[in-house]
Amino acid sequence: MPSSKDNSERKGRLRLRIGQVVLLAAIFALWHVLTSPTLLPPIYFSEPNQAAFFFGEPLKVLERLWRWFVSGDIYEHLWVTLIETLLAFLIGTVFGVIIGLWLALAPTASAILDPYIKALNAMPRVVLAPIFFVWFGLGIASKVALGVTLVFFIVFFNVYQGVREVSPVVLANARMLGAGPRQLLRHVYVPSAMSWVFASLHNSVGLAFVGAVVGEYLGSAKGVGYLILQAEGFFDMNTVVAGIVLLTAFALILDWVVGIAEKRLMVWQPRSSETERT
C-alpha cells in the first residue's frame, strides 16, 4: 500500500539527492570562476594564469577525462591500476581472515606473536616499497605486495576482534547442540566475525588503491599513478586532477560493490529501527 508516509519519504530522499548535486555543481562553478584567467581580476596571483596553473581548470579536467576515454588511451593504465587494487584487496582480505581466525583461536600463538604484530602494524608500511621493488621488480607484483600489507592488517585486526567478541552463550549453546571444533568454526566463529570483516572491507578498499597508486608513483611504466606522475613532471595540473577524479570514482564503485555484497550476505543483521514488512 503506497501510504502518504512512503511518498514523503521518497520526496525527502529526492530533495537530498538534489542538494548533493547542487553542491557538486556549486563547487565546480566556484572552482571555474576562481581559476579562469578572464572572469576575475587577479587578486592574489600576480598573473591571471597562475590560479589555473596551481589548481587546474574544471572544464579542462573534464575535457581531459573525456579525451582519455574517447581515444581509449586510459584503458591500459586504468586496467593495470584496477588489477593491482583488486589483487591487493583479495589477497590481503583472504590472508587477514585466515590468520585472524587462526590467532584468535590459538591463544598461545597469539600471545607469542602479539608484540611482533603490534610492531608490524605500527610500522609505516609504505617504506617497504623499495624492498618490494627489489623483490618483485617494477611490474604489478610490487604494487600488489604494497597494497596487501596495507589491507591485511585492517582485516586481520577486525577478524581477530570479531572472533573474540563471539557471544559465549551462543558458543556454549552450539556446543550443547553437538557442534565439534570444526563446526564451531564454520557455524559460529566465521559468521560472527563476518560483520567485522565487512566493516573492515570498506576501509581497506581505499587502502588497496593507496598501495597501487603509491607503488606506481615510486616506480612504474603503467597505471593511473604513473600518468599522474608524468603529468606532474610537465606541470600539467589538469591531468593530475583528472587522474585523482578517476581514482576517486573507481574507489567509490568498489566500495559500492562491497556494500552490495554486505547487504546480501548480512540479511540477518538487524537494521536500526527496522519494522515488520509483511
Place this chain on the structure above:
Amino acid sequence: MTAASALALENIDCTFASREDASQRYTAVRGTTLRVAEGEFVSVVGPTGCGKSTLLNVAAGLLQPSSGSVEVFGERLAGINSRAGYMFQAEALMPWRNTIENVAAGLDFRGVGREEGAARAGDWLKRVGLAGFERRFPHQLSGGMRKRVALAQILILNPQILLMDEPFSALDIQTRQLMENELLELWGADRKSVVFITHDLEEAISLSDRVVVLSAGPESRPIGDYAIDLPRPRDVAEIRLAPRFIEIHAKIWRTMKEEVLKGYAQQQRQ
C-alpha cells in the same frame, strides 16, 4: 542409591580463582549433591548469586567441578553432556540463522541431511506454535517467540535430560505463564528429567515434582528438599490459588527467606 539416577551430582565443589589475583578464590558451590530421577521435574531455587547456574553448567559438562563427580544414567560424565539439552537464560540462538535453520542446527551438527532436518524442524516449529515464522531471523521475533525457538531447538534432539537456567525470566508475566504451561504440556508428553533453575519460588512450585533450596553464596549448598504433591496436569496460573500450593509455599519460604536476605546483604556489600 537403588536405580541409577538420570543425573547425579555427587559432592560437587566449584572454586574459581580470581583473574587478577590467583590467591583470591571464590567458592561458588561446596559439597553439593543433587540427584534427579528419570522423568522427574526438579527445580532449584535460591537467592541471586548462589551458584545455581554454576551447578547447571557442571551438569551440562560445560564446567569441570573442582572436585566431586557427575554421573549421567550411571555413567561418569566426561566432556559435554550429550544426553542433555540446555536452555540458557540469555539469548543463545544463532543470529545469522533463521528460525528453521536454528531449530535444525543440532541435526545439522549431527550430519542429518538438510532436507530432512528442515522437515523435522518445521514439525517442531508447528508444535511450539511458530508455523509461518520459518524464514524470520531471531531479531525479527519477540522475546517469547525466541524462547519457543530455543525450546524447539533443544527438544528436536530428544534429550533425556533438560537443563533450564531461568529460561523465562526475561519474559513478561503473561507470556511467561503461557510458556510455563506449554513447557508442562511438552514435558507431560514424554516425561524427560528436568533440572529447572529459577529464583522465583512460585514458578518452581507450580512446575515441579521436587524443589531444592540452595543457601546464599559463597559456598552454597542445598538446605532444603521438598516434594511437591500437587496433582497434575496443572495450570500454572490457577494452581497458585490452590490452598495446598499456598501451604507448600509458606513452608519453603520459611527456609528461603533468611537466605534471600543473606544474599541481598552480600550483594549490597560488593
